Amino acid sequence: MSARGSVASLARRCLATTARPVVRGDFSEITAGDLETFTSILGDPKHVVTDADDLLPFNRDWMNKYEGKSRLALRPKTTEEVSRIMRHCSERNLAVVPQGGNTGLVGGSVPVFDEVVVSMARMDEIRSIDPLAGVMVCQAGCILQHLDETLAREGLMMPLDLGAKGSCHIGGNISTNAGGIRYLRYGSLHGSVLGLEVVLASGEILDVLKPLRKDTTGYDLKQLFIGAEGTLGLVTAAAIHCPPRPKAKNATFLSCDSFPRVLETFRRAKADLGEILSAFEFLDKESLDLATRTFADVKNPLEGSSDGFYVLIETSGSDEAHDAEKLQSFLESSLEAGAITNGAVAQDVTQFRAFWRVREGVPEALNTHGAMYKYDLSVPQAQMYDLVEETRDRVGGMAYTVGYGHLGDGNLHLNCVADAYSDELSSRIEPFVYERTAELGGSVSAEHGLGQMKASCIGYTKSDSAVEMMKLVKRTFDPKGILNPYKVLPSSN
Numbered sequence: 056m057s058a059r060g061s062v063a064s065l066a067r068r069c070l071a072t073t074a075r076p077v078v079r080g081d082f083s084e085i086t087a088g089d090l091e092t093f094t095s096i097l098g099d100p101k102h103v104v105t106d107a108d109d110l111l112p113f114n115r116d117w118m119n120k121y122e123g124k125s126r127l128a129l130r131p132k133t134t135e136e137v138s139r140i141m142r143h144c145s146e147r148n149l150a151v152v153p154q155g156g157n158t159g160l161v162g163g164s165v166p167v168f169d170e171v172v173v174s175m176a177r178m179d180e181i182r183s184i185d186p187l188a189g190v191m192v193c194q195a196g197c198i199l200q201h202l203d204e205t206l207a208r209e210g211l212m213m214p215l216d217l218g219a220k221g222s223c224h225i226g227g228n229i230s231t232n233a234g235g236i237r238y239l240r241y242g243s244l245h246g247s248v249l250g251l252e253v254v255l256a257s258g259e260i261l262d263v264l265k266p267l268r269k270d271t272t273g274y275d276l277k278q279l280f281i282g283a284e285g286t287l288g289l290v291t292a293a294a295i296h297c298p299p300r301p302k303a304k305n306a307t308f309l310s311c312d313s314f315p316r317v318l319e320t321f322r323r324a325k326a327d328l329g330e331i332l333s334a335f336e337f338l339d340k341e342s343l344d345l346a347t348r349t350f351a352d353v354k355n356p357l358e359g360s361s362d363g364f365y366v367l368i369e370t371s372g373s374d375e376a377h378d379a380e381k382l383q384s385f386l387e388s389s390l391e392a393g394a395i396t397n398g399a400v401a402q403d404v405t406q407f408r409a410f411w412r413v414r415e416g417v418p419e420a421l422n423t424h425g426a427m428y429k430y431d432l433s434v435p436q437a438q439m440y441d442l443v444e445e446t447r448d449r450v451g452g453m454a455y456t457v458g459y460g461h462l463g464d465g466n467l468h469l470n471c472v473a474d475a476y477s478d479e480l481s482s483r484i485e486p487f488v489y490e491r492t493a494e495l496g497g498s499v500s501a502e503h504g505l506g507q508m509k510a511s512c513i514g515y516t517k518s519d520s521a522v523e524m525m526k527l528v529k530r531t532f533d534p535k536g537i538l539n540p541y542k543v544l545p546s547s548n
C-alpha cells in the first residue's frame with residue numbers, strides 16, 4: 056500500500072523554482088536608443104511596454120512559479136514588424152523570449168533574466184478558411200478557442216483541444232507541440248500543421264506556409280519549429296488542417312476499482328467504440344477529490360462512489376443513434392466483465408460540460424497550492440500508475456500526490472503539491488521521477504515541452520548524439536543564441 060499525503064492547505068503563493076541555476080548570457084542590455092528603434096518599428100509607444108507593473112504579467116508564468124526580470128515587452132501586429140524587431144535584436148545582441156498566451160507549464164514563456172519579451176497577442180487575424188479542403192491560415196496569436204468557434208460556423212473544428220484553450224495561442228500550441236484531449240483521435244500537430252511562416256533570429260522571414268496536404272519537395276523545414284519552444288524562430292502564421300466538426304458527441308464518466316481495470320476499459324473502448332472514440336482520460340481518486348473539494352462547481356458525476364479510479368470517455372461521430380447504441384453496448388459489456396463498477400452517460404450539453412469540468416478542474420485545483428511539482432511523462436500504459444504509487448511512497452506526507460492524464464496516449468500527469476517548495480521534498484521526487492521514466496523507456500516531456508524546468512533533463516530521453524545534432528540545428532538557425540536562451544537544451548548559454 057502506498058502512503059497518502061494529506062491535502063496541503065491553500066497556501067500563500069510562493070515564488071520558488073526547481074530549475075537549475077543558470078548564468079546570464081553575454082547579451083546586451085536595453086538602452087534608450089533601442090526603445091526609440093522599437094517605438095519607431097511598432098508606431099505607437101503603447102506597444103513598447105516598460106512600466107514595471109505592466110511588465111509583471113509578461114514576466115510571471117501561469118503557475119506563479121517562474122519569474123523573469125524583463126524590462127521590455129514588445130507587442131507587434133505584423134510579420135514585418137516581428138522581422139524588424141528580430142533584425143535589430145540580432146544586430147544589438149539582445150536576447151528574446153517569444154510569448155503566446157503564457158499558459159506554458161515549464162517556464163518556457165517567461166524570461167529567466169532580462170530578455171525582451173515579444174508578445175504575439177496582437178497577431179490575431181484569421182487570414183483564410185477553405186471549408187472544402189478543411190484548411191485555415193491564421194496568425195500565430197489567435198486564441199485556440201476563438202479559432203474553434205470561428206471554424207464551427209464552417210462545420211469544421213480545431214484538431215486540438217486543451218484546458219487552457221481560452222488563453223493559449225495557436226503559435227504557442229505549435230511551439231510546444233501541444234497534445235491535449237483530442238490527440239488520441241486527431242494526432243500530433245506534426246500532422247495537422249500544413250505550413251508555417253517563421254521569423255528567424257536574424258529577422259529573415261522563412262515562408263513555408265503553403266497549405267498543402269501533400270508536398271514532398273525537399274526537407275520539411277516546418278517540422279523543426281513544431282515543439283521548438285521558440286528557440287529556433289518566432290512562428291508568425293500557420294496553415295492548419297481542420298477536420299469536419301462531428302455531428303454527434305457523447306461523454307461517459309466511469310469508475311474502476313483498480314488501475315488494471317482502467318487499462319482493461321481502455322482496451323475495450325478501442326475495440327468496441329472504434330472510430331468514434333475521441334478521448335480517453337483517466338484520473339485517480341486523489342485528483343477527483345482535490346478538484347471537487349477546491350471548486351463548488353466541480354461535482355463527482357458518480358456521487359457516493361469511492362472507487363480508486365475514474366475514466367472520462369468521449370465519442371465523436373456522425374450519427375447520434377448509431378454512436379449511442381455503440382456506447383451503450385460498450386458500457387453493458389464492460390460492466391458485465393467487471394472492468395467498470397459504475398458509470399454515467401451525459402444526457403445533455405450541460406452534463407457533457409460538467410463531466411469535462413471535472414477533468415479540466417484538476418490542473419486548476421492543483422494551481423491553488425503554494426508549491427507544485429509537475430511532471431508530464433510518456434510511459435508505457437501498463438506501468439503508468441506504478442510511477443504514481445512509487446512517487447507517493449517516496450514523498451509520504453510531505454506532499455499530496457495525484458496521477459491523471461491522457462491515458463489513451465500513454466501520457467501521465469504526475470503532480471505533487473505542498474504548502475511550499477523545499478530541498479527535502481525536491482530531492483525525494485527528483486531525479487527519481489526522471490530516472491524511473493528513463494528506465495521505463497519513456498519521455499520526460501510528453502506534451503508540455505522542456506522550457507527552463509527541464510532544460511538539463513533532455514538526456515533522460517534523447518541520446519547524446521541526438522542532443523548534439525539539436526545543438527547544431529540551434530547554432531544554424533540562431534548562431535548568437537538570442538532566441539529563448541536557457542531553455543530546452545542543456546548549457547545553451
Ligand code: FAD
Nearest residue numbers: 155156157158159163218224226227228233234235285290
Ligand atoms: P506560451 O506559454 O506563451 O509559450 C510556450 C512556449 O512556446 C514558450 O517556450 C514560448 O517561448 C513559445 N512560443 C509561444 N508562442 C510562440 C510563437 N508564436 N513562436 C515561437 N515560440 C512561441 N498542454 C498540453 O499539451 N496539453 C494539455 O492538455 C494542456 N492543458 C493545459 C491546461 C491548463 C489549465 C494550462 C494552464 C496549461 C495546459 N497546457 C497543456 C500547457 C499549455 O497550455 C500549452 O503548452 C500551450 O500550447 C501553450 O500555449 P501558449 O500560447 O500559452 O504559449
Ligand code: 2HG
Nearest residue numbers: 218418429430468469470
Ligand atoms: C492537462 O492535461 C494539462 O490537464 C495539465 O496538460 C497537466 O497540470 C498538469 O499536470
Ligand code: ZN
Nearest residue numbers: 235461468502
Ligand atoms: Zn495534458
